[in-house]
Amino acid sequence: xxxxxxxxxxxxxxxxxxxxxxxxxxxxxxxxxxxxxxxxxxxxxxxxxxxxxxxxxxxxxxxxxxxxxxxxxxxxxxxxxxxxxxxxxxxxxxxxxxxxxxxxxxxxxxxxxxxxxxxxxx
Numbered sequence: 064x065x066x067x068x069x070x071x072x073x074x075x076x077x078x079x080x081x082x083x084x085x086x087x088x089x090x091x092x093x094x095x096x097x098x099x100x101x102x103x104x105x106x107x108x109x110x111x112x113x114x115x116x117x118x119x120x121x122x123x124x125x126x127x128x129x130x131x132x133x134x135x136x137x138x139x140x141x142x143x144x145x146x147x148x149x150x151x152x153x154x155x156x157x158x159x160x161x162x163x164x165x166x167x168x169x170x171x172x173x174x175x176x177x178x179x180x181x182x183x184x185x
Contacts, residue, residue: 141159
């Protein structure tokens, strides 16, 4: 009985080690391409718009979204960078600069936040 228990513990120990292997794939942040990484690291007006995004004129912004932007202090300064529409997803992108931080909001046509990212400006 003791021998069976020892063999079982050894097998379980080996199985545990087998499933706890280290990741052998090297991930170097510098080599991973992210199509938005360069675009998002600077103010949008410093770069050409993302190929699937278009900057909207104020009269092209849906009324409910525009109402939310103008009546919510969180979005103060949105006029500087404008509103971009991602044609593929239908998400309205908004960039707000705050000191050294850039905040990127993804909003629907009603002004509800669907994505949120912040990053340090270069």
